[in-house]
Amino acid sequence: MIRTGEQYREGIRDGREVWVDGERVKDVTRHPAMKPIIDIRARMYDMQHDNSHADTLTYSDTAGTHSIFNRLPKEQKDWHDKWKAVDTVISDISGVVTRVGDETVGEMWSLYDGQDVLNEIDSQFSENIARHIQGVIETDVFHVSANTDPKGDRSKPPQDQDPDMMVHVVKETDKGIIVRGAKYETAAGYADQAFLKPTVGAWTNEKLSNYAVGGIVKMGAPGVKMIARSGFAGKGSKEDYPLANKYDEVDFLMVLDNVLIPWEDIFFYRHTRAAAYIRGTLHRYSAFPYTLRLLYVADMMIGAALWNAKQTGLDKLQAVREKLADLVCYREGINAHLTASIALAQKSPGGLLMPHQSILYAGRIHACANLPQMMHIARELCGGQICVTPSAAAFANGESKDWLAKFYSLNDAWQAEDRRKLLAFARDLLNSDYANHRLTFVQFAQAPHFNHLAATYNAFDFSGPLDFVRKSAGLSDRVNGSL
Known part of the structure; x- marks a missing residue:
């Protein structure tokens, strides 16, 4: 089959x-x-x-x-x-x-x-x-x-x-x-x-x-x-x-x-x-694999940024670690929403098991809405060289080859070719036409942001917060009928 x-x-x-x-x-x-x-x-x-x-x-x-x-x-x-x-x-x-x-x-x-x-x-x-x-x-x-x-x-x-x-x-x-x-x-x-x-x-x-x-x-x-x-x-x-x-x-x-x-x-x-x-109900199930893909994008941003910090010896700086922690919080936020949506999964009207709806939709908002900011943090950590580094051909041929080998080799462990490869990867992930296309695609591929918010609103059970405040504020029992 x-x-x-x-x-x-x-x-x-x-x-x-x-x-x-x-x-x-x-x-x-x-x-x-x-x-x-x-x-x-x-x-x-x-x-x-x-x-x-x-x-x-x-x-x-x-x-x-x-x-x-x-x-x-x-x-x-x-x-x-x-x-x-x-x-x-x-x-x-x-x-x-x-x-x-x-x-x-x-x-x-x-x-x-x-x-x-x-x-x-x-x-x-x-x-x-x-x-x-x-x-x-x-x-x-x-x-x-x-x-x-x-x-x-x-x-x-x-x-x-x-x-x-x-x-x-x-x-x-x-x-x-x-x-x-x-x-x-x-x-x-x-x-x-x-x-x-x-x-x-x-x-x-x-x-x-x-x-x-x-x-x-x-x-x-x-x-x-x-x-x-x-x-x-x-x-x-x-x-x-x-x-x-x-x-x-x-x-x-x-x-x-x-x-x-x-x-x-x-x-x-x-x-x-x-x-x-x-x-x-269109994204009741499909929002899960869609959001899951952004978990791997987050891993790619963390990996590119951290390898760059290690190459340049900046990974020990507190300011760098704080920015990496922002990326980690973004990544783990996606992971937490997906994990919780399975742990608290709900039976669907057709007898299937759907990820917990409001948690899944909130996770999609977290992943999509914060992606532009996270990409910018990753750009900062990778530095300006992702937008000014010459092409691979310049590293491999002609008189430019030796000069680039000199200025892009960092130490015995990090020679010019590995440095070039990392910068090319980071550029294509964060700064290229393809990167910008992917960012726009993510923002609209499962409907625009306002639809994401509407799905979360419609999926959330407001009765709990309303009942809690009714009791805590001492509201009349008559308001029960308005829930």
Whole structure:
């Protein structure tokens, strides 16, 4: 049931329409902008077949062997197993990637929890989601998420402008629905399928709307066109930009030009209540792996900053240690929220085990909102040389080679090449175009900050603080009814 890397590559050689920098891509697996990240996803598939990793990355049942990332979480051990699996992958690839499937498949689990809502509309929709979840488990597809529309003029409802600014249904047929519009979606060009869902606020008081639609889009389906942003891979040498050239996850504008979604692939259609439900619970599970990725980013910042301090002999200074402690508090804050969300995990309406919601969402806010400040602290600790150091070619060739060897060698333990490598890594982590792209991506990849705050507000149980203050302040028992 688990795929190999080559099976994954062959699966995305399906004639899909992908465009990069104005040119049609013949084979996405070979294009320089996408090949590095496709190779990483293929490596993740191959690791499942590696005897040294199989026990960590897979599980077995009567139907066969499956990816641990796709297993429905029903007990605390399931979440610890998923965390351990992410540890294993990140350690093997020696870097951080976010949109590789495990953080998006959880969005369908939220619909699994909402089957009662779906049944009120059409029992077929409930059956569709259960079947698709099982299908992801059994076929091990690379499943991603189609989230944000172009939206156009946000002061106007979609009906008062070009309707394609938000994905909508234009026609019903015996085979399914025909949709038009577009979605911004990371990894679309090299994924198998996407969960298409509506954007927040696509309707007001309507009970029915052609913009309230959710289902599965196959990336190779007729009418699906994927236009990539310009990739970071290949825009500089691997020696100078080691992260951008290996871990860049390419984003796409996925255009849906009269695309047929078969009825069996539709999870909800027209009913705004179902659409609102999924938007309100969308990140119930997926916020965990998303926030977990930032734990490794924190480790990278701590490691880069501390190695620099050790290289330059500044690690003994109290001021340096205090800044490192700030980074450690950020890192351990993420760790604490994730750990607590498992320890206090809650049963979901569908009988799954979801991380404690308000603790998880608060952890996501901590990780995302503080990242810009933490990156700046790491920059300070790495110093100004991350923005002025010459290229690797200058260290290796010509008359500049000897001068750079002289000024970048610190002592017998730290010679110029190791110094250059660390500075290049820190620059790509903290200061490059790729670093700034990743920072912006983190701030919006699971909705903007105000949505993070709204999710935390909606998940928190205010009855405890209200009752405590009612008793402590001696308020009348009559206020109980207002809780």
